[in-house]
Amino acid sequence: MNGTNKQEWYWERRVGLLPACLAMIFLLSACEKPTVDVNVHGVNYTKDTFSYVVSDPVKPDTGSGGELVDPFGAGGMTCCVTLPKKWRPGIKLRVRTTYWVEEGPERQIQVFNGEHVVDVPNYLDGKPGELWVLREADGQVSVISSDVQPDHPGWPGKVKGWPIPSLEYRLERWELFRKHQQMYVDTFSQLLDELEKSPDARAKEAWAQEIKYHKESLNSFSGPEDPRYREYLKKDYLKDLEYSRAELAKIMEMKP
Secondary structure: OOHHHHHHHHHHHHHHHHHHHHHHHHHHHHHOOOEEEEEEEEEEOOOOOEEEEEEEOOEEEEEEEEEEEOOOOEOOOEEEEEEEOOOOOOOEEEEEEEEEEEEOOOOEEEEEEEEEEEEOOOOHHHOOOOEEEEEOOOOOEEEEEOOOOOOOOOOOOOOOOOOOOOHHHHHHHHHHHHHHHHHHHHHHHHHHHHHHHOHHHHHHHHHHHHHHHOHHHHOOOOOOOOHHHHHHHHHHHHHHHHHHHHHHHHHHHOOO
């Protein structure tokens, strides 16, 4: 085969392989998944604890999420929600929510369930990111696909930053701590009062409790009638009362 024939054979072979190569490229691109699985996070801008499950509206029996998100808090990370790799108008997700509200003078917990079909906004930088399920301050539910979190300068959400507890919520939480510590102050004050007014009854009750739970602490006393034991009780109650009052004072200083 002379040089000219070799060149013709070479180019004929290359051109002949071209359709096969194009077909292979087409098949590979056709096999590429048009969707991607992304992690899911929950963010709660309300004072009510809530949970959520995200699913495809077309396949309501499937879903991901289910984490519990504290008031004015954020959840962890769950897996996964499937999103199209290329955004288009009309991408929707179904979000089923449950939230708990304390109502009435007895603070009974009421459970509310909801279902929301929400639009997925345009992807940040044109690519699907992790999915953020947001319970907004007014109770509305929305989603955002983003690989940056709410406190990032590039966060695409309309509310910037992590949730900030309201003054009302902070006062409620503070009052729980105050009441809890006040209970200790009242308890040790009452024990001292009982020891002064009814020393026999108080000493016998305390002795019975110590035998049951801390018997070794009574080794140096002869019984509930032992004056040294009653003095020991008084010092113990006074010490606990002083500590409880100091802790209560700290809590009072922390009032929002």
